[in-house]
Amino acid sequence: MGQVVIAAGAGSIGVTQTTGSHRRHRVVVYGRLERKGCVTNLEWLRSHPRSENLEVLAGDLRLPTPALEREVEVSEASFHMAAQVAVTSSVTDSVADVEVNAMGT
Numbered sequence: 001m002g003q004v005v006i007a008a009g010a011g012s013i014g015v016t017q018t019t020g021s022h023r024r025h026r027v028v029v030y031g032r033l034e035r036k037g038c039v040t041n042l043e044w045l046r047s048h049p050r051s052e053n054l055e056v057l058a059g060d061l062r063l064p065t066p067a068l069e070r071e072v073e074v075s076e077a078s079f080h081m082a083a084q085v086a087v088t089s090s091v092t093d094s095v096a097d098v099e100v101n102a103m104g105t
């Protein structure tokens with residue numbers, strides 16, 4: 001079974017990619033996972049019949065993450081949907097917004 005990495009695979013958009021991918025692949029879901037929606041999506045993914053194919057790797061893409069690099073190296077594909085999406089946060093903390101959405105990508 002091949003492997004894919006999905007950055008933000010527990011986010012609003014990414015959870016659909018994860019659900020589709022873990023039918024045929026081991027899926028490594030990476031990202032900051034503390035957002036309420038992420039926690040709910042992870043609970044749902046873990047209750048899925050294919051959840052044995054799911055690996056969760058918490059991390060912040062602004063920081064070096066050797067564990068993520070190792071997973072990407074052995075994966076068939078990587079999908080990147082991690083983003084700071086809140087307009088309010090982009091105004092109140094624009095530095096973090098640029099770090100995640102521009103430099104982090």
Ligand SMILES: NC(=O)c1ccc[n+]([C@@H]2O[C@H](COP(=O)([O-])OP(=O)(O)OC[C@H]3O[C@@H](n4cnc5c(N)ncnc54)[C@H](O)[C@@H]3O)[C@@H](O)[C@H]2O)c1
Pocket residue numbers: 008010011012013014030031032033035037038059060061062081082083084085100104
């Ligand atoms: N939701 C939509 O309708 C929609 C439509 C078009 C495009 N998009 C794009 O899809 C992407 C994902 O959007 P979403 O709606 O799923 O948002 P979301 O907030 O549900 O998911 C984004 C995820 O990114 C991860 N993340 C944020 N900051 C991070 C960091 N510093 N390090 C690691 N992970 C981090 C978190 O896990 C977070 O849950 C964005 O680029 C968004 O612009 C979304």
